[in-house]
Structures are given as structure tokens and as C-alpha cells.
Amino acid sequence: MVETLLLGRWAEDRRISRRLVLDPALHKTEGLGTIEHRARAFEQLQILVDAGAIQRPYPRELGGQDNHGGNLAAFEEITTADPSLQIKAGVQWGLFGSAVHHLGTARNHEEFLPGIIGFDVPGCFAMTETGHGSDVQNIATSATYDPATKEFVVHTPFRGAWKDYIGNAALHGKAAVVFAKLVTQGVDHGVHAFYVPLRDDDGAFLPGVGGEDDGVKGGLNGIDNGRLHFDHVRIPRTNLLNRYGDVAEDGTYSSPIDSPGRRFFTMLGTLVQGRVSLDGAAVVAQKIGLQIALTYAMQRRQFPTAGGVEGVLLDYGRHQRRLIPRLATVFAQSFAHEQLLRTFDDVFSGRADTPERREDLETQAAAFKSLSTWSALDTLQECREACGGAGFLAENRLTSLRADLDVYVTFEGDNTVLLQLVGKRLLTDFRKRAPRDAASTAKFVAAQVGVKLADASGIRRLGQTVADRGSLAASVTDLHDPATQRALLAGRVDTMVTEIGLRLNTAGKDRARQAVLLNRSQHELIEAARAHAELMQWDAFTEALAAVPEGDTRRVLVWLRDLFALGLLEQHLDWHLVHGRLSAQRARAVSASIDRLVARLRPVVPQLIETFGYEPGHVRAPIALGEEQARQDEARAWFAAEAAAGRLPEQEKKPRA
Amino acid sequence: MVETLLLGRWAEDRRISRRLVLDPALHKTEGLGTIEHRARAFEQLQILVDAGAIQRPYPRELGGQDNHGGNLAAFEEITTADPSLQIKAGVQWGLFGSAVHHLGTARNHEEFLPGIIGFDVPGCFAMTETGHGSDVQNIATSATYDPATKEFVVHTPFRGAWKDYIGNAALHGKAAVVFAKLVTQGVDHGVHAFYVPLRDDDGAFLPGVGGEDDGVKGGLNGIDNGRLHFDHVRIPRTNLLNRYGDVAEDGTYSSPIDSPGRRFFTMLGTLVQGRVSLDGAAVVAQKIGLQIALTYAMQRRQFPTAGGVEGVLLDYGRHQRRLIPRLATVFAQSFAHEQLLRTFDDVFSGRADTPERREDLETQAAAFKSLSTWSALDTLQECREACGGAGFLAENRLTSLRADLDVYVTFEGDNTVLLQLVGKRLLTDFRKRAPRDAASTAKFVAAQVGVKLADASGIRRLGQTVADRGSLAASVTDLHDPATQRALLAGRVDTMVTEIGLRLNTAGKDRARQAVLLNRSQHELIEAARAHAELMQWDAFTEALAAVPEGDTRRVLVWLRDLFALGLLEQHLDWHLVHGRLSAQRARAVSASIDRLVARLRPVVPQLIETFGYEPGHVRAPIALGEEQARQDEARAWFAAEAAAGRLPEQEKKPRA
Known part of the structure; x- marks a missing residue:
């Protein structure tokens, strides 16, 4: 199920x-x-x-x-x-x-x-330059049309414009899609994509093409990343990938999209699937990592417990806290990814290819990819540490997966840049609803700032007043109410965006001042985008629950969803306190409630891992395939046999004081 | 200076x-x-x-x-x-x-x-077993004395007792110090160390010795870690390292330390230098990492700013927030490490080898090693991400350093275990001062719990009341007062320990109940230990400032110390709010103040890096040695020349709406 x-x-x-x-x-x-x-x-x-x-x-x-x-x-x-x-x-x-x-x-x-x-032509996607990564709009490679020969001349003007970090470039690429500024009739029409042959059948660079190897990397060393540069390389006019812009034989430029800006973003938008798939890959890697670390944690014993027997790692309070909340997070991310995939398929199948749906796709992809790829590094590292020295061995895969996934947080759009895009979209939405005249703004501000906000912004309907409710138990129950959870998560996004938006509004039409204020708010804006992404993950988890009938399974999934929500509240507890959304007493209930949920989920961890559906051939780490259990069993049997045979030495007595 | x-x-x-x-x-x-x-x-x-x-x-x-x-x-x-x-x-x-x-x-x-x-005998330190890492006391290798031949018989009883993750074991080790339970005359005297030859001059294992290679690891692959096992291997009686325990020819055991427990911890205590040196190494690695990322951040340009010129990364608000607080942390860790080194030297030189100083040494080493090695992974990762794709290339060293330092957080004592040791020491101190009778405890509890605590526990002397002070500026000034900073940091440690201590006291003499409560508090206890370690780092930084005369240098160092302190407050803001130590308004001032300090420190970053004293031969990453600046200069010169020659194409105009 x-x-x-x-x-x-x-x-x-x-x-x-x-x-x-x-x-x-x-x-x-x-x-x-x-x-x-x-x-x-x-x-x-x-x-x-x-x-x-x-x-x-x-x-x-x-x-x-x-x-x-x-x-x-x-x-x-x-x-x-x-x-x-x-x-x-x-x-x-x-x-x-x-x-x-x-x-x-x-x-x-x-x-x-x-x-x-058919893979007869291994190729490259030559977009990034040494000098420009996430800022694709400012790459410097050019493709200038020459009507005399009906060719484009692809050229790299300086070292910073070399294509860099390009997969298949160092060795295997026979051709590349090269992104370059299209210039014809003396006009630069912005970035377009061109099909450029790179190497002959013997693997030698064609005339005018050059490059070098990026060498060893922090991971993903199965890929031959490298650099490419072009010295007036001529390609046929028809090698322009001409869906969004074309050049006629005489050099006349035409495009179905008039605005150069919109054209650029439309072209880039078609390439969103990289981000979508990285989000999914990050979820897969975390499932494998958690399956390894949790399996080991249920077999490995260390330090004698009260009864004299050594405890299983996952029965230690700290160990539960390290791994089980991350299990909840990966469920949330898994459901969020499924939504993203559906949005992606809606748009790319043409079934629902509307501007709004495309915008959703961009936002979801940027938001989910950022959170899940960072989460993958964090989870895999926690898993590796939770397995101690065994976690550091390559055979147990955790360090290897982490090293390979490291670059996921900066490629296909640097996470920091992607979250800014999400943040800017939130600001755009804010501007649509924010008041424009001074009087209404003053009222708006008064309603939003300080402790009063808790009353003014609809939080009252949660049934919480700023004052303590008197009973710890009562507040815990509330925190398990999905309406409360959502209101707290959504209220945080709204308030963060409003605070930044109002600050930016103080600049009026002074663009330089706007830029200064935006830069000063950059850190906060990214945090607001993260909060928005977390809310979307929570929504996805909660929507997935709708398909699950009442019963034990549903109960466990609800615990997981609650753990995810409470984990988010705990992470941002300071914010909720400062903004009067949670009282000090209720805030204390958050951590206590997490402890309880984690303990409640502990016994069903084996079943939860099983829902991932991975077989030993996917997991492959010896410590997660029974090796540790066999060692524990052998050790216990040995001690039992020695004791039975009376062969165990006495322990040295403590001297009397 | x-x-x-x-x-x-x-x-x-x-x-x-x-x-x-x-x-x-x-x-x-x-x-x-x-x-x-x-x-x-x-x-x-x-x-x-x-x-x-x-x-x-x-x-x-x-x-x-x-x-x-x-x-x-x-x-x-x-x-x-x-x-x-x-x-x-x-x-x-x-x-x-x-x-x-x-x-x-x-x-x-x-x-x-x-x-x-002289390195004629490359050797191993064979303590850890596959089945027991940080829990050395429960290893299972035995060394049983045979008075007939005056030899110890070293033996590995089962697979879990193989020595594992042992450096030099796979290949180069000719001998090993093997930790094993010393058994003589039918009594187990606990773990002792024995010198055991492993390999002959041709590199072949001696009779009875066996082992295998640990294979590839997540890092540190220059070291041949491996496993060792012993099948009734006989060594002379005199191969027992006999400072803390000896066996006479007839098999009589003797030790200068009567208590087996104290003997064990004394023996382990002599091996503390591993932890001390890892703390120092983690500081060194962070300095190199930050020097690379900050240098790159001051040369690399990306995205057009308000003026149309591309901005230097370190002028972006988020980028400052990512790197500059970590610079402050590494200064704190550097000063803390210097104190640890002095404590270590005091004890090991015999100049001040007292039980109290040894205890300080243990606590400092456990606390600082845990925080700095975790910090190293965090800092190196942030540095690598801040350098984007260039940060992922091995030549720029960040991924490589991070991979190699990964295991520092679990070897020489797993950080989680080490912090528990620190936490348990804090609880021991608490027990010395906590009231024992019910009436005083009730009073003690009343004084410690809830909002009242802020008044009852001496925080009043900081000049803060729980109510807002009315002026944001006034509270910021206070947060820059070292007495306020210390009181907040120290008050947190005291309160956390008190809360846990009182909870454990409720178990009375019921040891099983105590164990359950301790396990439930494990997560909190570790956080308390971390808070204590942070306080010690803050103290070290502040003490180091005492040696700096008034002037610009001192002013900058004070900013750095304040940034370190405010960073800690921001990280634990929820705690300070819940416990009524900071009002919501003052809590807001923390983040605002960090933003200001970071901006103030931005211009002196080059000088701060210079104080590390590393030369290009230590740094070695091309992106930190002028490569990026050269590319930026070349690109600007090219654009200027093209513009001067009238060769730059026009930009396509936006169509009129």
C-alpha cells in the first residue's frame, strides 16, 4: 500500500x-x-x-x-x-x-x-562557461552568422568564456549543443543553442575546437568533465536549434517570441527536467542511505545498558533523534517529488501546457531540488557518522554516495540561486496584493509587525492566544492538528515575504536603493523561499495521506507527517517565538512531542524501510545485509558457550575503599 | 601581531x-x-x-x-x-x-x-575492534599469561573481535601495540597494551597472525587501514607495556593503580594527544578552506548589479553571511585550541600533572575536538559550495580536504560519545551543588523553571528585564557587552544541566529508572555539552583579546568575537526565548547585529586571511592564487577593447508593448 x-x-x-x-x-x-x-x-x-x-x-x-x-x-x-x-x-x-x-x-x-x-554520437551540453555558471544570460561565447557562406561562426573570445565542467567534453563527446549569443546583421539576439561537431572518429578535435580535462573531481569521476573552446568554428546555418529563434539565409532573425527576455526564459524552461530528476535522485539516494544506517542501527550493539546487555544503537535516544526525523523528511520529499513529476509530465506531454502550469513547474523544481539535494548531503553524512568507522568504508557506500551527490547542490542551477528565484516569485506575488498608498501601507505594517501580528493575521482561528494555555498536554494536541501545522508554516512564509516586501517598498522607484535593500534582504529572502518549499513539501505529504484509508498504516503515516511538521517548527522555533506565533510553553511542547513521536515510530522502522521497495542488489552495503547481525550472533554464542564451559575468567574485584 | x-x-x-x-x-x-x-x-x-x-x-x-x-x-x-x-x-x-x-x-x-x-619498524595501534569502537572497555581480544613459557597468548575469539580500521595494518605494519584483556591466574584485569610483531621482513604475516585490507575509504586513502586477528599468538612476558600493570614471572598481577576502572581511564588518558591534534588539524584545514573560498569570493564576479557591472561574490549579502561568520568561528577555535595545547603540555611535561589538570585536559580535548571537527566538515562544505563548480574540482582542494577530514568526527572517540563524556562531567558537577532534600529541591525547581527563571538566576544583573526595553538600539549595545554575552552563554549551560539533573534526580536510587531517564535526556545532554564547549571557546577568544592593545586591530578582533558570540545566540535563539533570557525584540536585534558586523568585517577580510600566515605553497588551489583574477581582468579588457573599436553588436531591442 x-x-x-x-x-x-x-x-x-x-x-x-x-x-x-x-x-x-x-x-x-x-x-x-x-x-x-x-x-x-x-x-x-x-x-x-x-x-x-x-x-x-x-x-x-x-x-x-x-x-x-x-x-x-x-x-x-x-x-x-x-x-x-x-x-x-x-x-x-x-x-x-x-x-x-x-x-x-x-x-x-x-x-x-x-x-x-542510439549513442552513436556521444555528446555534450555546452552551456556553462568558466566565467558564468548559473548566470547563463551573460555567457560570452558567440555565434555570428555569415550570410556569404550561410554559416555560423562559433567563437570563444577569452579564457573566461571557455565552456567548463562539461560532461563528455574531456574524452567521449563527438558533438555538442553549444549555447552562444546569436549575432546576425550586427545585432545580438541573446543566447541560442547550436549543434557543433567536436571530434573526428579517432577522437581528435576538429579544426578550431580545443579543450582540456577538468581532471579529478570530488565525486562523479565516471564522467569525463572538461573544457571546450572554439576559434572561429564554422557550422551550417541549419545547425541552429531553431524552435525559438531562426536566421534566414540572408541573415534575417525571426522568433515566435518577441521579447528577448521571455524567449531566453522559455528556452531555459525547456531544460527544467535536469532539476526535476536531481530532486528524484536525491530522494532515492536518501532512501538507500537511511536503509543502510537504520538496518545497521537495529543490529549493532554498543555500550552496556542498565540490564548489562549491550544496547542496540537505535534504542539510544540520540540515535533515534539523528535518524528517524530524517526518515520523515524523506517521505515528505518523496511525495513532493511525485507532485513535481506530475506537473512536469502535464507540461511536457502538452496535456496542460499553460503559462501558469509552467510557472508552477519552475517554482516546484527550483524549490524541491534545492531542499532535497541539500538534505541528501545532510542525511548521507548523518548516516555515515551513525555507522562509525564502518560508515567510512567505501564498501558501505555512504561516503561514496555523498561524494557523488555533492555537486547536485550547485549544478543544474546553484541551490542558492534557485531559492532566490523562488523568493523573487514570492515577492512578485506579494506586490500584487500589497497596498500602494502610504496610509494603507502604514495600516498594513501596523498589522504585521510585533506581537500584535498574532492577532491580526488570522492566527487566532487556530485557537491559540499569545498567552500560555496553561496545559502542556493541550498544546501538544493542537500541534498535531494539521490545520494548526499548516497555519504556522504558511503564516511564516507570508510574514517573511511581507516583511521583506515592505522594506523594499520604502525605496519607491529608486532602483539603486531597491538593489541595495534587496541585497541586504538576500539572506532573509532565501530563508523565506526555503520556508515556502517546506510548506509545499508538507502539503504534498498531507495530500498523499488523503489516499490512505483509516487504520494502522494511516496512523503511522500521520505520525511521520507530524514529525516532519514538528521538525520544521523546531528548526524555526526562534522565528515562531519572536513573531508571537508560539508561546514559550507551546514551544517547549514541540521538542517533547518530537521525542515522543520518534519513540513511537521506533518499533515500525523495519516496516517503513520496507516500503521503499529496494532489494539487496540495490542496497549492497555489507553492514546492511546481515553481516553485522551475524557478528553479533557469533559473539553472543561464544560468550554463552564459554560461560557454560566455565572458561570465562573472573573479573578483577574493585579494591575495598 | x-x-x-x-x-x-x-x-x-x-x-x-x-x-x-x-x-x-x-x-x-x-x-x-x-x-x-x-x-x-x-x-x-x-x-x-x-x-x-x-x-x-x-x-x-x-x-x-x-x-x-x-x-x-x-x-x-x-x-x-x-x-x-x-x-x-x-x-x-x-x-x-x-x-x-x-x-x-x-x-x-x-x-x-x-x-x-627511526621508522625501521612501521607499526599499528590496534585498539578498535570491528565490534567495539569508542567503547574500548568491552573489546574481546585477550592476552592470557602462560607461566610455563613466560609468555602471553594473544587471541581473537570471534570475528567481531578482529582489530579493525587499523592504520598500517593492511600493508606496512611490522608490529603493533595490541589492546587486549590481560588474563592471568584466571582473573581478567581489563584492557592492557602489548607489543606484538606482525610481519617478517618480506611483509608476510608471522604465524598465527592474519588480517585483511579495509579497502577504499571515503578519504585518507594514503593510509592502508586494515584488520588484524590473532590465533594464540605467543609474545614474551616483557612485551606487556607495563607502566600501569605488570605480571611477574609466576603470573602475579600488580598495578600502581588499585581500581580497575581508574587504571583503565588513566591508561586511555595517556592517549589523549590524538584528540588534541585532531582539534588543531581541523582548525588548520578550515583556515586553508576559508582562505580559498574568501579569496575566490573577492575576485569572482557574477550577475549584473545595480550599476550594470557584475558584482564580486563577497559583496552579496548571502555570501557574506555564508563565509564571514565561519571566519569568526575559526578564530575562536584557534584560540581555544591554543589553550588546549597548553593544558596538554602542562600535563605531559609533568609541569602541572595534577588530577584536576588531567580532567581539564580530557574535557577540553573532548569538547574542542568534537566541535572543531564537525565545524571543519561544515566549513569546508560551505566553502566548496561557495566556489560552485570550481569548488568541486579536486585541484581546488576543498572536496579533497573535506573527504579526508570526514572520519575525524568519529575516530579518536566518536564526537557523539565524547560530548556525552563532557555532559556526564557536567552532571557530576551539578550533583555536587544540587540540593538533596525535597524541600530545597522544590525551591530550586521553582527558581529554575519557566519565565521566572530570568529573574531568579542572576540574569537581572545583566540589566535586562523580560519586558522589551523599548529601543532596538539599546539592546544591540548590550549584546556587544562581553559580560552580557558570557552571562547568556553560561546561563544556558547551567540551566540545561540543571534541567537534566533535576529530571534524573526524580529516579532516586532506582538505577534502571535512572538509565531510562538518562537515555531520554541523551539528546539534551549532548546539546548541553555542546553549549559548554561553545562557552569555553568564547572564553578562549575573550582571553586572547586581553593580550591585544587598544587600536584598530583590537577593534576588528572584538567584532569577530562579537560575531562569534552573536552567531551562537542566533543558533540557540529559540532556547533563549523559551527560557525568557531574551525578549522577542532583543532576539530580533541579534540577527540585525550579525548582518551589521558581517558588513563591517567585509573590507578587512584580506587582512584577516593574511593573519593565518599561509603561503601559496600551503594553499595551492589555483582559484585562490590569482587564476580567477586574471580571467576577470582579461574579460574586462576584451570588452573594453571591443567597445573602443566599435565591434560590439547592438542588443536586440525589447519590442514595444
Whole structure:
């Protein structure tokens, strides 16, 4: 039941992918040298092609299935095999192929997609430059149209404009989708994408193309990231991926989107699937990590407890606090990701491709990807520490997964930048509802600032007054009420955005002053965006509960959802106190309530892990596959036998004082 | 001035070590295979011996200098070259050699130390077992005395008792100090240390000895960690390191310490230098990391700002918030470490080897090591993310340092376990001052619980009442008062410990109930220990300021100390609010004040980094050595030249609405 819920709408695609990645040929070999790991990942991509694992998103006429959501669901599960394999496949089909698919037209598809889909043409997605990462709009590579030869001339003007961190660039890429400023008839029309051949069949760079290897990285060393530069490289006019902008033979530029800004963001918007899939991959990696650490924690014993027997790690209060709340978080993220996948599929299937839905997609992707990828690093690290020295061994996978996922927090949009985008969207919404004249603003401010806010902003309907309610038990019950939880989470977002919005309004139309104030509020704005993302995760969890009938299962899931909510309240307790949303007494109840929920969930941890549906071939860490239990059993048996045989030495007596 | 302050009492030892590690032969080669990295680290150890870099702590009669503090200071600086080199040297001389030195007597020293110091006998410190890490008292390897042959028989009874994660065990170790339960005349006298030969000159295991390789790890792959097991291995009676326990030829056990418990902790106490040095190494790694990320942040430009020019990263509000408070923390940790080193030297030089000073040493080492090693992971990760894709490249060192330092948080005592030790010591202190009869306890409780506490516990002398003071400015001034800062930090520790202590008291003499309550309070107790450690760091910073004369330098250092203090208040703001120590209004002032301090410190960041005293040969990351500045300069020059020549294309105009 819960397993099906977690598998989501594309359960079958996930199952097929999970079966496929049980193949040891697809698994990461820990400790492989960079050269060997790159070669292995390259060969693994062909296995994926041969298994029909990567064709889902492409058009039916080119052997695909037009299955966008299912494609990402299947793709995310590859993380369990090797994140390098996942990302290398993502470079080839999710970025390189997807750019041709979504930024190109039928002409481009026919010419380029078959080679990409079949992996005859391993390729690159050459967007980022050494000098510009998340700020794509300011890259400096140019593609200038020459009507005399009907070619574009792709050129790198200086070192900072080299394409950098590009997967497949160091070794395997035969071609690239290169992002460059399109210049024709002396006008710069902004960033467009061009198909540029890179290497000949022997792997040598074509004339004018150059590059270098990015070398060893903090993780993902199965991917040959590198740099590329172009010295007046000529490509046919038709190598422009021309869905959103085209140049006629005579050099005339045309586009279905008039505004250069909107055109740019529309083009970038088609590439959102990278973010969506990273969100899913981060959830998968956390499930694997938690399954390893929690299984070990239920078998490993350390330090004698009151009864003289050594305690199982997960029975220690601190250990429960370290791992069980993170289990609740990964459930929330899993449900949130499922919503994101549905939004993505709605838009990309064309079933509901509206500007509003696209905007939802952008916001959800930016918000969820940021939170889940950061959470993955935090969770995997906590798991590794919770397993002590065993957690540090590569064979137990936790350090390896963490190292590979590290870059997820800054690529496909740096999390800090993405949350700012979310924050700015929240500010835009605020401006639509904020008063504009001074008198109403004053009233608005008075209502929002200080302790009075608690009464003025609708919190009263939660049944809480600022004063203590007198009874600890009563307040705990309230905190378990979803309406209370939501009001607290949503109220925080609203107030944070309002505070920042009003501050920015004081600048009036002075743009320089606005910029200064925005920069001063940057830290807060990002925190507001995070709060918004957390609220959306809570919503997703709560909506998922709607599908679960009353009973034990539902009860456990509600505990998990409550633990997630209370965890958020505890993290931001200072804010709720300062803003008069929680009294000191109720605030104390938050931590006490978390302790109780964690203890209540402790006995069902095995069942909760089981709902992930992963097999030993996905988990693979020896400490999570019975190795530790066998050692514990052997040790106990040995002590029992020695004691029975009277062979145990006496303990030295403490001397009498 | 500040540089001298940071270098501390053993400045000269640090300087000598820093000069030595400029030798590229000692530097980590990123991306080296495990086999090659192990071989390289092995050879590097001989370089250290030949340079006289490791002899400092040993007795003068054996070529040493009896210089304990200086030894660790010099040793910590090796982290800049390669943490694997540092830890492999630590295994040989800080653990293996040090165990013989401090647990052995002259007889052991003469026989074993020359080979260890000269590196003719690479060796292991075989304490941890697969089944027991931080809980050393319950290891299961035994050494049973056989009076017939005057030998100890070292034996591993089951798989869980294999020695594990042992440096030098997989490959290079020719001998080991093995920790085992000493059994003689049918009595188990607890854990003692034995010198056990492992391998012959060809590197083959001696009869009865076996083992295996731990394989690839999450970091520190220059060290050949492995497992060892013993099948009735016989060693001479005199291979017992017999300072704290000896066995006569007839099998009679004797010890200068009667209590087995105290004997065990005394023996372990001699091995504290590992923790002390990890604390120092974590500080060194953070200085390198921050120097890299802050240098890059002052050169790297991204996103156009109000003036149209791209902004330098460190001028963005969020970026300042990410890095500058961590700079303040590393100053605090640096001063705290210097105090720890002095305590360590006082005890180990015998100059002030009292039980109280030993206890201080244990507490400081456990507290500071835990906080600084966790902080190192956090800081290095933030630095890596702040450098984006460039931060993920191994050449820029941040991921590499982080991976290598990962295990510092669980080895030489798991941080969670260490903080519990600190917490238990705090509870012991509490019990000495807590009332024992019911009436006084009731009064004590009334005074401690709820809002009233703010008045009852001496906080009133800070000049704050629970009510708002009416003026934000006034409260900010107060928060910059060191007496206020200390009272808030210290008051938190006292109250947390009191709350836990009173709760445990309710169990009376019921030991099972006590254990249950202690386990329920485990999470809080660890947080209390952390709070205590933070207070000690704050004290160290403030004491260091006493040596700085009035003037600009002092002013900047005071800002840094204030930033450290306010950062701690902000982290625990919820606690201070719930306990009525800070009003909502003053709590708001904390964050505002941090923002102001961070902005004030921004211009002096270059000077602050300079006080670390590291040279390019220590930093080595290309992005921190001018590479980025050169790229920025080139790009600007190119744009200027193109503009001057009229070669820049026009921008496409936005269509009129």
C-alpha cells in the first residue's frame, strides 16, 4: 500500500528500471581509477540503450514513447547503481538529446536525434562557461552568422568564456549543443543553442575546437568533465536549434517570441527536467542511505545498558533523534517529488501546457531540488557518522554516495540561486496584493509587525492566544492538528515575504536603493523561499495521506507527517517565538512531542524501510545485509558457550575503599 | 601581531613545520590510485624522520626533545600537505610510538622506541575492534599469561573481535601495540597494551597472525587501514607495556593503580594527544578552506548589479553571511585550541600533572575536538559550495580536504560519545551543588523553571528585564557587552544541566529508572555539552583579546568575537526565548547585529586571511592564487577593447508593448 504510494504514478517505469539496475555490470566499482571508471560508465550507457531504458521521452516516430514523467522516474532509479552512470546518461539524453529535442524543430530532430538516441554520437551540453555558471544570460561565447557562406561562426573570445565542467567534453563527446549569443546583421539576439561537431572518429578535435580535462573531481569521476573552446568554428546555418529563434539565409532573425527576455526564459524552461530528476535522485539516494544506517542501527550493539546487555544503537535516544526525523523528511520529499513529476509530465506531454502550469513547474523544481539535494548531503553524512568507522568504508557506500551527490547542490542551477528565484516569485506575488498608498501601507505594517501580528493575521482561528494555555498536554494536541501545522508554516512564509516586501517598498522607484535593500534582504529572502518549499513539501505529504484509508498504516503515516511538521517548527522555533506565533510553553511542547513521536515510530522502522521497495542488489552495503547481525550472533554464542564451559575468567574485584 | 597570537606559544615549531611542508614531495597528488597513494605516504614518512620532524615528543636520551606542545603544533601543520600524511604519521608516532612511550616503562622504551622513531619498524595501534569502537572497555581480544613459557597468548575469539580500521595494518605494519584483556591466574584485569610483531621482513604475516585490507575509504586513502586477528599468538612476558600493570614471572598481577576502572581511564588518558591534534588539524584545514573560498569570493564576479557591472561574490549579502561568520568561528577555535595545547603540555611535561589538570585536559580535548571537527566538515562544505563548480574540482582542494577530514568526527572517540563524556562531567558537577532534600529541591525547581527563571538566576544583573526595553538600539549595545554575552552563554549551560539533573534526580536510587531517564535526556545532554564547549571557546577568544592593545586591530578582533558570540545566540535563539533570557525584540536585534558586523568585517577580510600566515605553497588551489583574477581582468579588457573599436553588436531591442 505505502510502497505503491511511494512508487507513484510511474510505478511500472520505476520497477522496470529497478530490475534493470540489479545487473552488476551497471554497479559502481568503488576505488576504480578515473580512467577505468570513465571507460566503464561509457560502456554502461550502451547497456542502457540496448535495454531500451533511455528512449521513453523521445517522439514515437524516432523510437520513443512520449513518456516524460515515466522517463524521469526510471532515470532516477539509476542512482542506486552509480550516480556517475545516472549523470552521464543525463548528459547524453537529458541534456544533449533533450536540448536538440526541445530547442530544435523536426529538421533538427531528423538530422541529430537518431545518432544521439542510439549513442552513436556521444555528446555534450555546452552551456556553462568558466566565467558564468548559473548566470547563463551573460555567457560570452558567440555565434555570428555569415550570410556569404550561410554559416555560423562559433567563437570563444577569452579564457573566461571557455565552456567548463562539461560532461563528455574531456574524452567521449563527438558533438555538442553549444549555447552562444546569436549575432546576425550586427545585432545580438541573446543566447541560442547550436549543434557543433567536436571530434573526428579517432577522437581528435576538429579544426578550431580545443579543450582540456577538468581532471579529478570530488565525486562523479565516471564522467569525463572538461573544457571546450572554439576559434572561429564554422557550422551550417541549419545547425541552429531553431524552435525559438531562426536566421534566414540572408541573415534575417525571426522568433515566435518577441521579447528577448521571455524567449531566453522559455528556452531555459525547456531544460527544467535536469532539476526535476536531481530532486528524484536525491530522494532515492536518501532512501538507500537511511536503509543502510537504520538496518545497521537495529543490529549493532554498543555500550552496556542498565540490564548489562549491550544496547542496540537505535534504542539510544540520540540515535533515534539523528535518524528517524530524517526518515520523515524523506517521505515528505518523496511525495513532493511525485507532485513535481506530475506537473512536469502535464507540461511536457502538452496535456496542460499553460503559462501558469509552467510557472508552477519552475517554482516546484527550483524549490524541491534545492531542499532535497541539500538534505541528501545532510542525511548521507548523518548516516555515515551513525555507522562509525564502518560508515567510512567505501564498501558501505555512504561516503561514496555523498561524494557523488555533492555537486547536485550547485549544478543544474546553484541551490542558492534557485531559492532566490523562488523568493523573487514570492515577492512578485506579494506586490500584487500589497497596498500602494502610504496610509494603507502604514495600516498594513501596523498589522504585521510585533506581537500584535498574532492577532491580526488570522492566527487566532487556530485557537491559540499569545498567552500560555496553561496545559502542556493541550498544546501538544493542537500541534498535531494539521490545520494548526499548516497555519504556522504558511503564516511564516507570508510574514517573511511581507516583511521583506515592505522594506523594499520604502525605496519607491529608486532602483539603486531597491538593489541595495534587496541585497541586504538576500539572506532573509532565501530563508523565506526555503520556508515556502517546506510548506509545499508538507502539503504534498498531507495530500498523499488523503489516499490512505483509516487504520494502522494511516496512523503511522500521520505520525511521520507530524514529525516532519514538528521538525520544521523546531528548526524555526526562534522565528515562531519572536513573531508571537508560539508561546514559550507551546514551544517547549514541540521538542517533547518530537521525542515522543520518534519513540513511537521506533518499533515500525523495519516496516517503513520496507516500503521503499529496494532489494539487496540495490542496497549492497555489507553492514546492511546481515553481516553485522551475524557478528553479533557469533559473539553472543561464544560468550554463552564459554560461560557454560566455565572458561570465562573472573573479573578483577574493585579494591575495598 | 594577530599572526603571532594565532601561532601561539609554539610559533617556532609551527613555522619550522610550515616551511618543511612547502616541499612538493610531501603534497597530496589528487586522483592518485589507492596503491600509489599508500606507497607515496609511506615514503613521505621517511622524509619527516630525516627532517627531524617527528622526534620532538620523545625522551632526550632517545634523540627527542621532550617537547609535547610543540610536537602537536608542528604535527597539525602537516594537514596542509596531505591529511593522509598527517594521520599516517599520527599512527606511527602519535599512537603506536606514543603508546609504547606512555604505557611502557624504560625497559619497553629501550627495546622498542628506537625502531619506531627511526621508522625501521612501521607499526599499528590496534585498539578498535570491528565490534567495539569508542567503547574500548568491552573489546574481546585477550592476552592470557602462560607461566610455563613466560609468555602471553594473544587471541581473537570471534570475528567481531578482529582489530579493525587499523592504520598500517593492511600493508606496512611490522608490529603493533595490541589492546587486549590481560588474563592471568584466571582473573581478567581489563584492557592492557602489548607489543606484538606482525610481519617478517618480506611483509608476510608471522604465524598465527592474519588480517585483511579495509579497502577504499571515503578519504585518507594514503593510509592502508586494515584488520588484524590473532590465533594464540605467543609474545614474551616483557612485551606487556607495563607502566600501569605488570605480571611477574609466576603470573602475579600488580598495578600502581588499585581500581580497575581508574587504571583503565588513566591508561586511555595517556592517549589523549590524538584528540588534541585532531582539534588543531581541523582548525588548520578550515583556515586553508576559508582562505580559498574568501579569496575566490573577492575576485569572482557574477550577475549584473545595480550599476550594470557584475558584482564580486563577497559583496552579496548571502555570501557574506555564508563565509564571514565561519571566519569568526575559526578564530575562536584557534584560540581555544591554543589553550588546549597548553593544558596538554602542562600535563605531559609533568609541569602541572595534577588530577584536576588531567580532567581539564580530557574535557577540553573532548569538547574542542568534537566541535572543531564537525565545524571543519561544515566549513569546508560551505566553502566548496561557495566556489560552485570550481569548488568541486579536486585541484581546488576543498572536496579533497573535506573527504579526508570526514572520519575525524568519529575516530579518536566518536564526537557523539565524547560530548556525552563532557555532559556526564557536567552532571557530576551539578550533583555536587544540587540540593538533596525535597524541600530545597522544590525551591530550586521553582527558581529554575519557566519565565521566572530570568529573574531568579542572576540574569537581572545583566540589566535586562523580560519586558522589551523599548529601543532596538539599546539592546544591540548590550549584546556587544562581553559580560552580557558570557552571562547568556553560561546561563544556558547551567540551566540545561540543571534541567537534566533535576529530571534524573526524580529516579532516586532506582538505577534502571535512572538509565531510562538518562537515555531520554541523551539528546539534551549532548546539546548541553555542546553549549559548554561553545562557552569555553568564547572564553578562549575573550582571553586572547586581553593580550591585544587598544587600536584598530583590537577593534576588528572584538567584532569577530562579537560575531562569534552573536552567531551562537542566533543558533540557540529559540532556547533563549523559551527560557525568557531574551525578549522577542532583543532576539530580533541579534540577527540585525550579525548582518551589521558581517558588513563591517567585509573590507578587512584580506587582512584577516593574511593573519593565518599561509603561503601559496600551503594553499595551492589555483582559484585562490590569482587564476580567477586574471580571467576577470582579461574579460574586462576584451570588452573594453571591443567597445573602443566599435565591434560590439547592438542588443536586440525589447519590442514595444
